[in-house]
Amino acid sequence: MTAETIRSNLILLAVVLVALFLLQFVLPDYYVLTATRMMVLAVFAVGYNMLLGYVGLLSLGHAIFFAAGLYASGLATYHLGVSVPFAFLLGIIAALILAFAIGWVALPTIRVSFMIVTLMFSQVGFLATLYFAPYTGGQDGLSLPQSARRFSLAGWQIDLTSEMVRYNIAFGLLAAAVAVSFAVLVSHKGRIFTAIRENEGRTEMLGFNVFAAKLEAFLYSGAISGAAGAAYGLLFGYIGSTFASIQYSIEVLLFTLLGGGGTLLGPLIGVVLMMTMIDRLSELTSAYLLVVGVVLIVLVLWFPKGILGTIRERWLPWLL
Amino acid sequence: MGLGPYLFLATLEGLVQASVLTVTAVGLSLVFGVMRVVNVAHGEFFMLGAVFAWFISTLLTGHPTLGFIAALVISPLIVGVIALISERFILKRLNYDPEATIVATIGLLYVFQQSTLIFFGPNAQAVEPPFYYTIRFPWFGYSGYKLFIIAAAIVLMAGVWFLMRKTRIGLVMRATQMDRETAQAFGIGVDNVSAGVFALGAMLAAIAAVLVVPIQQAHYLMGLDPLLLSFIVVIIGGLGSIQGTIVAAILIGLSDGIISVFFSPTLAKMVSTLLVAFVLVFKPNGLFGKAER
Numbered sequence: 248m249t250a251e252t253i254r255s256n257l258i259l260l261a262v263v264l265v266a267l268f269l270l271q272f273v274l275p276d277y278y279v280l281t282a283t284r285m286m287v288l289a290v291f292a293v294g295y296n297m298l299l300g301y302v303g304l305l306s307l308g309h310a311i312f313f314a315a316g317l318y319a320s321g322l323a324t325y326h327l328g329v330s331v332p333f334a335f336l337l338g339i340i341a342a343l344i345l346a347f348a349i350g351w352v353a354l355p356t357i358r359v360s361f362m363i364v365t366l367m368f369s370q371v372g373f374l375a376t377l378y379f380a381p382y383t384g385g386q387d388g389l390s391l392p393q394s395a396r397r398f399s400l401a402g403w404q405i406d407l408t409s410e411m412v413r414y415n416i417a418f419g420l421l422a423a424a425v426a427v428s429f430a431v432l433v434s435h436k437g438r439i440f441t442a443i444r445e446n447e448g449r450t451e452m453l454g455f456n457v458f459a460a461k462l463e464a465f466l467y468s469g470a471i472s473g474a475a476g477a478a479y480g481l482l483f484g485y486i487g488s489t490f491a492s493i494q495y496s497i498e499v500l501l502f503t504l505l506g507g508g509g510t511l512l513g514p515l516i517g518v519v520l521m522m523t524m525i526d527r528l529s530e531l532t533s534a535y536l537l538v539v540g541v542v543l544i545v546l547v548l549w550f551p552k553g554i555l556g557t558i559r560e561r562w563l564p565w566l567l
Numbered sequence: 568m569g570l571g572p573y574l575f576l577a578t579l580e581g582l583v584q585a586s587v588l589t590v591t592a593v594g595l596s597l598v599f600g601v602m603r604v605v606n607v608a609h610g611e612f613f614m615l616g617a618v619f620a621w622f623i624s625t626l627l628t629g630h631p632t633l634g635f636i637a638a639l640v641i642s643p644l645i646v647g648v649i650a651l652i653s654e655r656f657i658l659k660r661l662n663y664d665p666e667a668t669i670v671a672t673i674g675l676l677y678v679f680q681q682s683t684l685i686f687f688g689p690n691a692q693a694v695e696p697p698f699y700y701t702i703r704f705p706w707f708g709y710s711g712y713k714l715f716i717i718a719a720a721i722v723l724m725a726g727v728w729f730l731m732r733k734t735r736i737g738l739v740m741r742a743t744q745m746d747r748e749t750a751q752a753f754g755i756g757v758d759n760v761s762a763g764v765f766a767l768g769a770m771l772a773a774i775a776a777v778l779v780v781p782i783q784q785a786h787y788l789m790g791l792d793p794l795l796l797s798f799i800v801v802i803i804g805g806l807g808s809i810q811g812t813i814v815a816a817i818l819i820g821l822s823d824g825i826i827s828v829f830f831s832p833t834l835a836k837m838v839s840t841l842l843v844a845f846v847l848v849f850k851p852n853g854l855f856g857k858a859e860r
Contacts, residue, residue, distance in 0.1 A: 305666055305669075305670075358665055371841050374833055374836055504670070534684040536680070547661065
């Protein structure tokens with residue numbers, strides 16, 4: 248990785264982020280909300296990409312980390328009246344602890360077993376949100392109280408019902424998530440992650456601790472996914488068990504595959520395209536999830552590298 | 568009613584569940600064993616079987632038995648053809664790569680489920696059982712049709728056993744399962760075997776669904792539970808081992824029926840799912856499976 252590639256990628260990232268920031272002044276009100284949702288989901292996809300794209304581990308249960316962040320922060324504000332910034336931190340911590348536990352148990356399994364084990368753990372999490380319905384609201388979920396819709400930070404009064412405030416918080420979180428994943432990718436650790444993806448056996452032979460590296464990637468991935476979940480619950484003021492369901496695990500996989508696993512901006516592109524398609528189709532038919540199935544099959548058959556992955560392969564070899 | 572008859576009833580219900588589960592899970596196990604493909608769309612083949620059974624029984628207006636028999640024959644055939652087409656156009660092109668096929672079958676899951684929503688609608692539809700006959704036990708009456716399900720499952724499993732152990736088709740399938748490349752070197756068309764096995768697995772799920780639809784109703788989301796339960800059963804029984812699958816299905820079906828009587832079904836599901844995850848981590852060949860060769 249030359250200094251030249253890193254600089255080109257930094258410039259590209261800066262351009263995209265500036266464009267995203269300026270977008271809020273141009274977009275009509277309705278689309279500001281949509282864009283906010285997309286950015287939070289993109290954070291989730293960035294977290295997922297850490298695992299699938301960099302280390303090559305395909306998890307079918309990432310909804311559990313999103314839900315851990317969502318529920319830990321949401322329940323803390325709902326039942327304990329914790330302030331919003333603190334609840335957000337709690338969400339990340341809960342996701343980290345869960346990622347450590349699940350990673351520890353699931354990472355020794357390989358390929359198909361890993362996929363099924365993560366799916367099973369995630370399903371247990373989903374069932375838990377139903378079982379503890381008296382606290383979590385189960386399928387109906389909970390709307391967060393008014394006290395959790397505003398907070399003050401360093402003397403600033405921040406109102407979470409304002410579109411602009413939400414947009415900028417989501418934007419800040421996405422920028423941070425992309426920055427973290429960029430930093431990890433160009434670091435020494437990032438090289439080990441990539442080495443594991445390309446050839447796990449060889450990496451182990453060279454004396455690297457593959458399990459520790461995988462666990463570390465799993466923790467990054469879980470924490471970012473948890474941050475996305477916590478932000479989603481706090482920004483939109485609602486938590487519910489749908490966010491823990493298998494469908495969420497599959498959608499994040501789809502976002503990442505569509506945009507291109509192992510690319511920095513792929514998750515964002517995947518989310519924007521997929522959410523746009525789902526929104527358009529849901530105006531026409533109740534069977535809008537059909538597009539999820541079709542896109543998954545088309546991707547796996549003809550574009551296994553996704554949009555940015557294909558662009559990188561054909562035209563822009565410096566793209567990270 | 569005392570505890571004894573109560574347990575007896577729970578056992579009967581458990582056995583009915585176990586029968587349906589056995590037939591469904593053996594289909595999944597066959598596909599995994601021979602093709603090394605985890606078919607996430609298996610539950611949707613089950614759902615399609617039930618939905619086609621409803622269509623067929625509404626088309627035939629005569630005696631319900633007639634509609635039922637027609638459904639039992641035609642519905643699995645249609646599902647088999649659908650499975651065959653998916654196998655030829657998708658799984659074969661992916662060279663049966665384990666990870667790619669999981670993603671592809673997840674895609675198929677959504678395609679089948681959402682297409683059913685379009686053509687069948689969101690409502691659950693009941694199918695009339697082929698006969699009404701109540702068996703009078705001293706403590707309660709019990710549906711004769713449910714006992715018929717148990718008998719049918721036993722006959723089906725005997726059929727699968729005969730196919731696998733006593734026929735040339737079974738021999739070819741077992742050879743492919745043991746060593747795909749050597750089988751090919753001996754002139755076995757392993758690609759055709761895969762196509763056949765995938766269709767057979769889907770048909771077993773469809774048959775199970777036709778059997779269960781008179782007591783359960785057809786619905787476009789009904790595929791998820793059989794899928795997860797079949798996963799559980801196949802993993803506990805040892806991936807790809809049919810005997811293990813049958814033993815595990817009976818165990819899980821029975822205990823699920825009995826535990827649900829005494830505890831919350833959600834808790835029962837949580838515990839069994841968690842147990843399965845740990846089985847997969849610590850005993851990857853299942854509780855009854857032999858070590859991989």
